[in-house]
């Protein structure tokens with residue numbers, strides 16, 4: 375059946391990055407479009423990861439649980455869908471404000487507020503998903519079906535940013551889990567990702583947050 379450890383890994387990454395982004399935006403001086411571009415690039419990456427993560431759950435996980443999870447799923451999946459909608463509204467606000475700030479270095483406070491709103495909706499949702507959904511997935515979803523979630527993400531991510539995204543996910547992940555995840559990857563990726571990913575993430579973190587080792591949120 376499903377091994378849900380990779381979901382905790384993804385959630386930890388999302389919690390950490392979205393927790394750091396509002397301050398990273400506020401730290402950019404008004405009109406400093408050069409700095410705004412650096413931070414905006416990262417906001418864009420993290421928003422893209424969130425979007426694909428939720429899209430995969432909407433397409434793969436909720437339908438499977440509604441089909442098999444009986445009353446327990448029927449009681450929780452609609453709440454998950456409502457929370458996804460609320461998060462997407464906050465997400466649209468962020469992605470709507472981002473281009474203007476990126477181009478002019480103006481409106482950072484408004485963007486940071488929108489990111490704070492996204493964070494609070496997200497934190498509540500991830501906690502409930504871990505408490506109520508993951509135990510149901512372990513019971514009702516097969517390993518092959520579960521892998522479709524990651525496959526959806528891989529298929530739709532830009533190949534250019536994949537090693538950086540992997541490094542960002544690896545940052546707080548259990549090395550045992552990384553080994554297991556890479557065991558399923560083709561040989562070049564298996565060798566390159568664990569070296570390249572963390573380096574790319576450390577240098578991105580340095581540029582965006584001013585440190586190669588941003589504060590961890592824990593699993």
Ligand SMILES: [Fe+2]
Nearest residue numbers: 381427431503
């Ligand atoms: Fe999730």
